[in-house]
Amino acid sequence: MRPFAAAVAVLLALVLAVNALAAVEARRRERRMEEAVAALRPGLALVFDGYVRERRFQELRLHVIPRPRVVALGSSRVREVSSEIAGVSPGEFYNLAMSAAAVEDDIALWSVLEGQGKVPELAIFSIDAWIFSAAHEQVRWLTLAPEVARFLEAAGAERGRLRQPARQAVHLWLEARELLSFEVFRRSLADLGRALPARTSKSRDLEAALGRDLVSEELVGDRHAIRSDGSLMRPATVDEPSTARLRQQASSYVAGGAYGLAGFRWDPLRAERLELLWRAMRTAGVRIVAYMPPYQPTAWALIEENPGYADALRSSAGFLRDLAGRVGARFLDLSDPASVPCGEEEFRDPDHAAPSCLRRIWQRLLPPAPARP
């Protein structure tokens, strides 16, 4: 068995080495990002290749932005909303959304906002049903676990002395297992491929690095970027998917479990935490508007055909409606795209609305003030 054992050991060591090297490179990039976060001003965008630690970015960014009047919270489904789409003056809006954001992520960001004395007037929550599912793994928030623990302790909702060490252990394990993931390996190879030319160039100093990272919004081109209002810019050169492609994606998406709707199991703990958060925000004088975002029409039709998925959405909407009533918030269930309305082509994929649809959603959420006579 020696050839087998030796070959597995060598191959695994190779993977670990590539991922470890890429992790070192990522730390270097993160230090650069920390500098860039402070220098990010309206009109500029922070460009990034591949992966960016969004949670770290938002946490850092909240320390340097002025107090926003309106904030958006939620997952990647609201990530593209900019002050222009929201219809709020630049400087008054900040998008706190992060990919796969859980209730705990919102708690952590609220905790930072409150700690910084930057309590907004209005918080708009885009809420996905899967955040209430105990069957859907939600672990990215563990990066912000200390903030969450602080909030829960203050609210008297942190039960058990071992919770925090247990969370740290889980987080450590999850980070460790990343070192042995195909996706991470693929990304690491790409990261290292990009980093090598940069290392050989002469402009290694911070100023030049910042010059590469921070560009005017018009110059972002075919890269991903984050605007100064926290919103995401997608590469301009990416072709919009055709209707046929969108329908096919929708069918695969629903067949694959509709991201967290398959096996939906109500998680009372997460529901309780959301209530704690909303109550804390209302006590601080924040107005809350929450909505469930729309699905692409084909995906929506298929979801409606599936009793389990439809039940998951219905029970989540029911809970949110009740909770909104209890805490004095406003709630809209916009899961059905016809309720916005958003057309078949106004989506990037089965569950991410394109800017035209997002604009219409936000017009529903923030109706323009009536003109004064």
Place this chain on the structure above:
Amino acid sequence: MLFSSLEFLVLFLPVALGVALRLRGQPLLRWIALSSALFYAFAGHWWFVVPMLATTALDFRIAIMLEEERRRRARAWLLGVSLTGNLGMLAVFKYSGLLARTARGGFALLGIDRGEALSGWLQLALPAGISFYTLQTLSYVIDVWRGQAPAERNFIRFAGFVSFFPHLVAGPLTRGHQLIPQLARIAETGIDPRWREGILLFSVGLSKKVLVADRLGALVDPILGGGSLALDFPRAWLALLGYGLQIYFDFSGYSDMAIGLGRLFGIELPLNFDSPYKATSPRDFWRRWHMTLSFWLRDYLYIPLGGNRCRPARRRFNLMTTMALGGLWHGASWTFAAWGIWHGALLVLHRSVPAWERMPPFWQRNVTFFLVTLGWVFFRAPSFDQAGQWLASLAGAHGLAGAGAPGTAALLALVAGGLAIVRICPNSGELPLARLGALPQLGLAVATTASLLLINAGSRFIYFQF
């Protein structure tokens, strides 16, 4: 927790095996039962352990009472209690939803709405592996009742037999006389792991599951999971062949991993697959596919019903009943019963057509493969409507030309490769693992490393909730 997860491979297995290697006697058996219960608790909900413990305690006690009881009627009562307890639990957890759905449909036909009253039964969680351990403990009690096996007097050893984690959630279905003596042996001598055969077989199973079954699933599921199964002719057939291969590689891969893990603990679990797609008749197929279940159905259902020793009409009835119940065992839906009935009909057909045996083996294999593959429609389709749509698609009713959907070329390549493997290559039971050459070992090492990288994406075994 799945075998194909880093949590199992990096955290659970080294600790479970490492501690077991240092123990002997009762502490070893206690550790096996405890670690298996832990594994099971992490396989779903912690409360899954409760029905398993109830089954274990009930059948342990009843077997001893059966052995001590001489009165025929009292023995029948005891057996009845065990059957009611085990099958009752299975009925509540697994089939109450099906019965409630059926009742709701019946009431709806009469214009009565009973949806609210029945909704509680529709949402019961199914403890993983309950179908497997129920059959195992049932066969044990029946063997004791028949006087074919002694009752186990050591509760911990019996708990180890029921819960031994390699075979707990998806088999192979193991009989008491196969596992209990082996547990007694390792308790006495300590574990003597068969490292080489265990690790290599586990790696073969892991690669089958992750590199073939999961890849096939990723391409087949989008075709079959979109609601309507009205597909064009090429996609309908590709999806069917792909699914037939996916389920084989998935389940046989899992069985290989289970047997490999057993060998690491010095335990030999029974073979579960023996190249089923090389079968030359439906009867031969069931001697090669999920063998431990086939043999269970034969010994505890078909033969007690009368088996072959009766008139042809009764024999056909016995076959159809056994296969229909066997189908229903696979899942709580009438489509699974239809799948079983389909196989029952194939077995009857095979017996009634003498021309079958006169066909050359090449054609016997191909006809068997075709008929078995066609049966997967009922296994995979969520409803009879969708099964009907799919069957119509297979006949070309929804268009003959493919639209060249994305992923088709990859699926075609995987199906072609998979077919070549299942029809030509030796199966994992036939591999000479004890003297595998350096080159095949290197190939297996590359496949294992790739699998280890890919399992972080996470996936479920098709048979996991059975």
